[in-house]
Amino acid sequence: MIVTSDSQVLKTKEQMVLREEFDDWAILFDPDTGRAMGISPTGATIWKCLASDAKLDVQAIAGTLREEYDGIPDTVDTEILEFIDSVRKHGYVEERS
């Protein structure tokens, strides 16, 4: 899960499925609605961070990305926040206390 700068704790919803279909392509599937969203491998890594029980912040997720991939840009924090914003808009994550 992630702790955002305004101390919100977000975690993936229980029913969500991460489908790592190909090396360069994954899908987030919500079986409750039948809707799905395509994501990149880095998106899949961020998603796994959001699904984990550990309370991570953006910097910790950026660290995980740097460990797993080469050439992660300096702007990665913004990209992580954008990703989180988009899965939140899709209703794929929920607030936890």
Add this chain to the structure above:
Amino acid sequence: MTENRRLMRTPKSVDVDITSQCNLRCKYCFHKSSAGDTRDELPTEEWVRFFAECGSNAVMDVTIGGGEPFLRPDLTALVDAVVANRMRFSVLSNGGKITPEVARHLAATGRCNHVQISVDGASAEVHDRLRGRGAFEGAMRGIRILKEAGVAITSRITIHRYNIADLDNIVALLIDQIGMPSISTNSACHQGLAREFEEEVQLTPQEQCDAMEKIVALSKRYGNRITAQAGPLAQARGYQQMEDARKQGVGIPGRGYLTGCGCMWSKIAVRPDGTYVPCGMLSHMALGRINRDRLLDVWQNHAELTALRNRYRIPLSKFQACADCAWQMTCTGNCPAGTYTRTGEVYAPNTDDCLKRFLEKGGRFVEV
């Protein structure tokens, strides 16, 4: 040259035929008397265990068929196992054995894509002709029960010589009166009981043209609410597309090879006895057994499944009938299942859907 295809790590969907038992004996049933018509049926626990494996492999959808799935008293338990493992499901049925309790259970899961009820006539006289007495009444009762429970419903119309003239009424019944958002159509393929009753259930080229004209006209009226993967509507569209390309002197990308079926790139099927098969229509191709062989192993490594997927590398030019065919580079060689039941071979084009043969036998293009 053909493209290189990539295989998904796991199947997206799984088709499970949970029983061979059926309350009807339709003359074009593809299941009865096929290799999938196994007497053995798996107990609840085996399916539950398998659905857990599907869920852990991120399978998204399970299609539950048979036989008649509503004959299994543990259908709700099987559906619960699908849902508990974060998947959605659809059920294929003739409608006659649906009860209000089970329908409400399906609705309450919130995960049912739809229940598909076969409807081949707008009256008992037409519908029951090849399905047997009482089938229409059962289908309509099933639809009513599902509707009352709030389950999404769709229908499949199998087009045959006795219902071509009734197609307007059937579509009006399903879409206008019952309010189904969309329905699909096909025609009998040379499988299961349809082989025994071939004379009666197969359309002649003239009937095929009549059916194509009718269903194309209806699809113009109802837009994409009438769909087809096979049968007269799919053929009318497919043949027209092939002819347009031929006239322009071009091929259609990805064609000219045995590309008629892409399903085994995204789904796998299981017979009632737990045997993995590439598709319910290719039920003779045993690939292993659930809960003994891992889904992932079969999916990624089974030699026969790999060979079947690689049909797309086999050029049509290799086959005598296709060698000088004007539509060769616009053709997919069609569904391999029909090829098998005709010839005992899957690595060849399916003559039942062959455009050249259709025209030679008196068929004609229908304006789509």
